[in-house]
Amino acid sequence: MIPWHRTLVTQWTAVVPVLAVVLLAFTWGRDVPGAVVALVTLVLAGAVLAAVHHAEVIAHRVGEPFGSLVLAIAVTIIEVALIVTLMADGGDKSATLARDTVFAAVMITCNGIVGLCLLVGAIRHRVAVFNPEGTGAALATVATLATLCLVLPTFTTTKQGPEFTTSQLAFAAVGSLVLYGLFVTTQTVRHREYFLPITRKGEVIEGEHDEGPTSRAAFVSLGMLGLALIGVVGLAKGVSPTIESGVESAGMPHAVVGVIIALLVLLPETIAAVRATRRDRVQTSLNLALGSAMASIGLTIPAVAVASVWLSGPLVLGLGPTHMVLLALTVIVGSLTVVPGRATPLQGGVHLVLFAAYLELAVTP
Template sequence: MTNAAAQRNRELIPLLLPILVGLVALASIEFSGVMGWLLVQPTVIVLGGLILLSGVVLLLSRSVANQADRVAELIGQPYGTLVLTAAVMTIELALVASTMLTGESNPTLARDSMFSVVMIALTGVTGLCNVLAAVRRGTLCADGKIDTSMMVGPNLLGALTYFDLISTMCVLALVIPNFSRSTTEANFSTSVNVVLSVVALGVYAVFLTAQMGRYRNLYTERESLVIQDDASDEAEEQGLPLWKAATLLVVGLLVVCLIAESMGQLIETGITDLGLPSSLAGVLVAMLILAPEALNAVQAASQGEVQRSINTLYGSVVATVSLTVPAVLVLGVITNTDVILGLEPFEMVLLALTLILSYPHARLTGIEGLMKLVIFLFWILLQVA
């Protein structure tokens, strides 16, 4: 027993290294003059510092993704991905709230944040996951004919539920405000905002109840619904216990998001020096914050676990839209800040195209993923142009 405990402690050391590197980087940013020195340096040095910190974030994100996998192994789906989504959402809401409470008045902050999460998750990362999952099964054919039953695909009913929630909430929160007749800006009146907030929270509560209750099987891999043997009973003995994996997951996520927030000023400086639009800064910060979930989803897709990647990415989008809207509307009232929810015309078109392509397919060929990546590319180009 002592030898087993010693072995586990030795295995814990390499898992702690990314967190220690992240803490050192965070301490350097917060408590030394490194950030102030970087901000006044030439563009090349600023970009070098940005690349270095991004590398630290990616290292941490990889560690977080691994621990999310471990938690998912121990508690099963969809609970495993819910842990990751809940942790990221908590920190994401804290970042938006701190910016609204202490930063300059920015009426489009919440809208831009939500739309960035939607586009990154539903086009860039989901597109890559679709391609990886399809390629993994692409060689499964006989006599030159593809056996469609062997092609990878999601648990269709669960994926359709995500699609219904995402399309409804995105249109209500990000499109319909542009057509509101109760205000002169892209927002609703106070009474309609109250209804929107209650609906958003209610829908998410119903969804979570269904996902963790009677419809739990709709959010697990199709293959896992087949009766399996009890070989997995020993899984907990072969790695970290649940509490250690969960602790590493939460601490790693916290460090990632704090570094990403601290990097915001550095990103803005680099973008300004390069003459790029300031809106690109929010996109880059969103990418860094979503990095743990993105890596976890890509890792799942590369193993053929399409539903787990959908749970991670689509679950993040549902949580972002359903929880961010009520939070920022309340903060807007508290800080007496106008909150603009409606997207710009070209963004509404991109959102509509994204939602159309996000309709779940029973089997994946990879082409649907490529089209999502094309949308992501054009969205990034429009941010830069």
């Protein structure tokens, strides 16, 4: 991590977010040649790394679990904006975009990020330790939200197809917001200790003891984080036509576009989670992963429900049989992983195999 006392304007982590937003302004809504796409991709990667840095500065200042919450909500809010924008531009072919992107986010976070962090933590520290009370509560909330918003539409009968009626969609949106708000209150106020990193003896680690950033540096990083995330999501949308044409030319399903978008948007959280694991803060990594999955559903579905008032075309939210099986297996395996509060490389490997199975079935359903 870059020392706090360095002047921010001399750091590349301050220059790249501004460059990303400027590049976004020049490329937004335009067809760009291959050379510009390559430049956009390079700046996009730099913006991801800058976002991770500024998120760590903020997390170090406000402490856990607030730091994880800041990054999860910031990424998800801009992810929602990206989904709604693409749905407005895409017509009928984007009817399943919200479902595909949200489910991709759930599988990436609950299997990809969780599995990678548990594997890295267990290999590096022999056993990865975390708080089962907080992690279990987060997993239960994610499972409820995913079932309510992504599974039930497949089985409702009032409207044909895997879609909600207007009243059902409104209920799912309100229920998602209520559950997410209740979880955030539990995480940050009533039972904050359940979401703090713990030692191998089960003692709660309240915070780091080294000198942290000043309030001014934290506020500047908050602004830079916003710019970096706007750049990440905006530039990801800019390269989305290239992604879509590549997916079509490869003969892959259109749902793969949602997977790639989710991978790009969640890259900052993935890097931040792995860094926390390397410092033996596995609970922080799980807060990031499960918090992102929860925010992705709890904020996206209400936003899409509101946007559907003026968006034309159907809104397909229900999962198919294959994805429902993967979701059920993810919840079962995740529950068995969480209960002991300790994980070996085996648990990490199981989650990563589930994630690999999801990617394989996304490409070849």
